[in-house]
Amino acid sequence: MKLPETFYTRADTLTIAKELLGKILYCNSSGRITSGIIVETEAYLGIEDRASHAFGGKYTSRTAVMYSKGGVAYVYRCYGIHNLFNVVTHEEGTPHAVLIRGIEPLDNTPLMVERRGLRQPAKNSFIGPGKVTQALGITLDMTGISLRGDIVWIEEGSETADIQQVLTTPRIGVGYAGKDALLPFRFVLDRNQTPYQP
């Protein structure tokens, strides 16, 4: 079952980021469906968060989708190379989002391995936000689409993440955010894998 809209429209984005761990992210790219268990997320808290694209209320063609009602995708290109996938949260007008930083491949793993250009997958092969979108086939034109549609969606996993398994750390790659770079907004599901370390 796809997660209901009420999962995404809640105000507590940190809780949503934690609860997304263990859930299953699907993408249907040209009829080819792949999926993975979400194992790493980061929360971005909108206008008060120096690490957020919407900091200070910045509203541009790129960030407009962040102001949508929770439950849509925010996909943008980073470093000219990678697509990064976020889940928009909170009510309309509040630009919160959760970045999906790592998955454990589930459905159609061979296709994901092929898209990643791997001879043999390693345990870190799907840990990293650019790797996630490459493996699942998530593209820039998917930004703004509903997560209750048939292109990209999230379902409840068979297992619910135990709070004991969740590691909390500062976010990766946000040094430009000053003191906000130290906030403990990154969540990792410890499934006996080595967490991604930059």
Added chain:
DNA sequence: ATACCGATTAACT
């Protein structure tokens, strides 16, 4: 119109 840069990754030394 032009310049700058990044919520990264892989391939180096």
Added chain:
DNA sequence: GTTAATCGGTATA
């Protein structure tokens, strides 16, 4: 540990 790759978004003029 260091660095090249690569381009859409954003700011500045």
